[in-house]
Amino acid sequence: MRIALSQLTTGPDPEANLAAVREGAGRAAEAGARLVAFPEATMACFGTPLAPLAQPLDGPWATEVRRIAADAGVVVVAGMFTPASGGRVTNTLLATGPGVEAAYDKIHLYDAFGFTESRTVAAGSEVVTIEVDGVRVGLATCYDIRFPELFRAHADAGARLTVVPASWGAGPGKREQWELLVRARALDATLWVAAVGQADPAASGLPVPERTPVGIGHSTVAGPDGTVRARLDEAPGLLIAEVDPAEADAVRRQIPVLANRRL
Template sequence: MPRIGLCQLTASDDPEANLKLIREGVAATAADGARIVVFPEASMARFGSPLKPIAEPLDGPWASAVAAIAEEHGVLVVAGMFTPAPDGRVRNTLLITGAGHHLGYDKIHLYDAFGFAESDTVAPGTERRTFDIDGTVFGVATCYDTRFPELFRALADDGADIVLVPTSWGAGEGKRDQWEVLVRARALDSGCWVVGCGQADPAASGTSVNPKAPTGIGCSTVADGFGRIHTQLGAGPETVVVDLDPGVAAAARGATGALANRRLR
């Protein structure tokens, strides 16, 4: 049964300072037995500051430092970073490193919504990503991806029982409700566990940020394939460790028929 640490934090615009937060989060959750440690989208540097100057490839120093932290503690780490794109923009990348893996997932669906245009500076990814650890298949998605059920169903078709979703959710009227509904709905759509790990609300720790950027609301949420909330955090920085039974995914799919009974493909 996978034991997963969720590290809800407020990233700064300094990648080196954020490495310290990752080191602390990994140490704390690994000490509690976590095998996988999940950090938010944009853990390398928060939104609202220039991304191109800090973007690095997966074999660059920032990702390599995270890999070393994962190796030191014997865990797999998932954390949001930015990598260079060929067209001069960056890619919004999830680093997946440790336990024999060093991979990236480039966010497919970009946040051109609610007055923000992520695509101005970020190039979209095109490929889904799954990985296996200790016999359980995981999928990954990022933030705005949660508005697109087809991705989660495809990850389930690819064998995933748990989907990890780092996020930096935008604040605003109704946005917290939408986040919870979407996590639960994507879990129901796919029969997967959905593990949403978000940037904390900067206001909860008195942090000043760009008010136009999606810098987080907290409320990290874990839901099972029946749409039930398993764990939910508050607004501020917080760490939790959860045990998730992959067998619940199979039970949910068998009960709801959400995948087997599809007719339009």
Template structure:
């Protein structure tokens, strides 16, 4: 692999309500990903504790013990870890993707909250306002979370900020047609941003015998990695699993040149 190619792993797991238990679960998956050559290891949204848990009770700051333990895990394996957690924000929390390792320790706060399909994330979660990118081995990575995938402008903004790939942790809500929507949206965002999209969802809890609130968005599996022309390079079914992609910056340049989606878009 060249300096402009980066191996990224997506770890499709099922979180439980206990942050310590989820941290222990992450250890084995990070080891497997690093052994497979990954420099970036992506976990789902709500890795810290699944939805349906009392989020305010588990929320911790970015410099708190849970995020510090993730940082130590990343350092032990020389990787960047992206994992969903919850951080305090007054009487609500922030839905945060922790980015830790390889000299980074920061977070992206989910901008678009899941007030849809009968669920109201905004009742307990405060929205973020700022897109986030980090650079690993000369490859710029953007970050988005779950419901963000329905909003193309964020992905195009990340692309124009230099992102080659966009990490997309999710805990997708189940329901008729929802898995198909997830697949379509991930591939569409790849096409309309000319970027690799690493969509890492929570595994379907039923495949791990984890009891969850049936009204909460707790994942359907179907994690996938799409290339900048919307092709699926790796995909999982409903159960826990691990997939890899070698993200090539050259592919993004070729795709953006071919489609013209960033150059030709109208600004209203």
């Protein structure tokens, strides 16, 4: 299955960001991709007040993403914010397109490196997978990548691929951690991991806010053996990759860590 990762820098205006989704979906379709993933916070970048712009899954922003996916004939996965109780929002992935309609609410909130996502965001609790052209695909978001249990849950649900939209915060060693974690999660669960990040704002010619996880780029596809198969640098770009679910099965026969678990 051919997939696409659309690495971009989103701004604070949800309507303006829809134009980037439309362009990325069109380019992915032209390249023959069946699924295109956009970063976490595609609806609006972090550093923006989230509660006033959050919309339900049947609101105008998600409805337009559905229209974009239908017009392009591809499954789109994109990060948005939906309303939650107590004035908070939920950090949600919308997955929509031919034969697919699902949403995943980020389970592990980024209360780390001096940032407290849980102040404004409510945590999800449900493991979510979708099916694209007969391939089971898990959904995870950014900080989730530090938690191998979620990726193994995807594998237990039949996934051969997990898609991870992110807005990875910059800092000493953070790029190295990003690559290490993408590769480790692929090897932990012996599945493909396709991790798409927000591009580095500086590489997009934009100012870089302080103490806000606005992205470093380096979107990466790792195979089920933990090797990097494709990646971008820090600048905006569209990454096209081929994912073979049969390879996940072959690696699981060779390295049966899922079958050998005792805990």
